[in-house]
Amino acid sequence: MTRVIHKxxxxxxxxxxxxxxxxxxxxxxxxLDALKVTPSNTKISAYVLTLAHDVESLSVRSPLFNAIMxxxxxxxxxxxxxxxxxxSMVNRCIYCAAVHADRHAKLAKDETVTDxxxxxGEKANLSPRNRAIFDFARKSAETPPSxxxxxxxxxRDAGLDxxxxxxxxLSSALFGxxxxxxxxxxxxxxRDPVPQKASA
Amino acid sequence: xxxxLTTALVASELDTSSELAQAIxxxxxxxxxxxxxxxxxxxxxxxxxxxxxxxxxLAARIARLAGDASLAAxxxxxxxxxxxxxxxxxxxxxxxxxxxxxxxxxxxxxxRDISADHVSALQSARVSDADIVRLCELVAFMxxxxxxxSGLRLMQGELA
Numbered sequence: 001m002t003r004v005i006h007k008x009x010x011x012x013x014x015x016x017x018x019x020x021x022x023x024x025x026x027x028x029x030x031x032l033d034a035l036k037v038t039p040s041n042t043k044i045s046a047y048v049l050t051l052a053h054d055v056e057s058l059s060v061r062s063p064l065f066n067a068i069m070x071x072x073x074x075x076x077x078x079x080x081x082x083x084x085x086x087x088s089m090v091n092r093c094i095y096c097a098a099v100h101a102d103r104h105a106k107l108a109k110d111e112t113v114t115d116x117x118x119x120x121g122e123k124a125n126l127s128p129r130n131r132a133i134f135d136f137a138r139k140s141a142e143t144p145p146s147x148x149x150x151x152x153x154x155x156r157d158a159g160l161d162x163x164x165x166x167x168x169x170l171s172s173a174l175f176g177x178x179x180x181x182x183x184x185x186x187x188x189x190x191r192d193p194v195p196q197k198a199s200a
Numbered sequence: 201x202x203x204x205l206t207t208a209l210v211a212s213e214l215d216t217s218s219e220l221a222q223a224i225x226x227x228x229x230x231x232x233x234x235x236x237x238x239x240x241x242x243x244x245x246x247x248x249x250x251x252x253x254x255x256x257x258l259a260a261r262i263a264r265l266a267g268d269a270s271l272a273a274x275x276x277x278x279x280x281x282x283x284x285x286x287x288x289x290x291x292x293x294x295x296x297x298x299x300x301x302x303x304x305x306x307x308x309x310x311x312r313d314i315s316a317d318h319v320s321a322l323q324s325a326r327v328s329d330a331d332i333v334r335l336c337e338l339v340a341f342m343x344x345x346x347x348x349x350s351g352l353r354l355m356q357g358e359l360a
Contacts, residue, residue: 145347179311
């Protein structure tokens with residue numbers, strides 16, 4: 001039995017596709033290449049197998065994702081995760097929010113920021129720097145994006161330099177993309193161990 | 201180090217000789233990868249049920265709905281026979297794309313409201329699973345590109 005998760009959590013759920021993922025045994029050479037399938041690596045997630053339906057997008061998105069979230073310099077990885085989380089909360093992508101809240105907590109060695117965000121949402125009690133970062137990410141994720149000069153000023157006032165602000169723009173924008181795949185194409189679920197009962 | 205003249209850079213009207221351009225130039229690889237992604241979602245070799253001109257029209261429509269006239273104009277140029285769909289009031293009925301357009305608008309504007317029923321509606325309208333993924337990638341990429349551009353404009357001190 002699986003049940004769909006509707007509340008924000010740091011405990012990463014499973015992701016269950018709403019469409020049928022690519023079947024590895026029927027994958028084209030292009031799909032196998034994009035999936036980096038090798039004899040020693042045949043465990044591919046349902047999410048990646050789903051995205052393999054559009055192999056050209058999948059192939060370009062992975063390096064872009066890694067560059068935005070992990071390239072050296074600029075904003076810290078921990079703060080990029082906060083940008084990702086802000087967007088994911090606006091778009092109610094429970095799965096992305098869980099993954100990136102968990103990464104934030106681990107990188108920051110601190111669960112209080114994400115606890116506070118999941119409990120109090122946009123009214124969360126945050127440090128001035130985290131507040132400026134979260135607000136920018138949240139407002140940028142709205143459609144149309146509603147972040148304005150005030151949010152940029154708040155980031156500068158909180159001590160972010162131009163390279164850091166641009167990294168925040170990138171990480172929150174990237175989740176405008178990721179959320180529209182993860183949240184639209186599947187459900188975040190938990191698999192409950194169901195006690196076996198004799199049926200009536 | 202200088203920045204490549206990509207859609208995001210041109211649409212944001214960033215002066216490539218500015219201090220801001222200098223400050224973000226270590227991220228030029230990201231501008232290049234963003235352009236590769238635009239190519240992959242707008243002009244893929246395997247375009248499925250969505251020819252390149254239709255994709256351009258949908259991209260222009262999404263940009264227009266998000267209030268970005270200049271990015272919309274960029275995509276209008278290649279929308280061809282589907283140019284009418286780039287206007288937000290077009291329902292898509294004339295092209296047999298009513299269900300597709302309703303889905304595009306919802307994913308673009310209020311992704312939080314998407315449920316399994318919206319995906320089933322596309323399946324019932326005989327949109328294949330592969331095409332559903334292709335459509336999501338296009339709309340999702342646009343959400344990203346729009347926000348990179350709007351962020352760059354903000355950093356230059358313009359109003360959003």
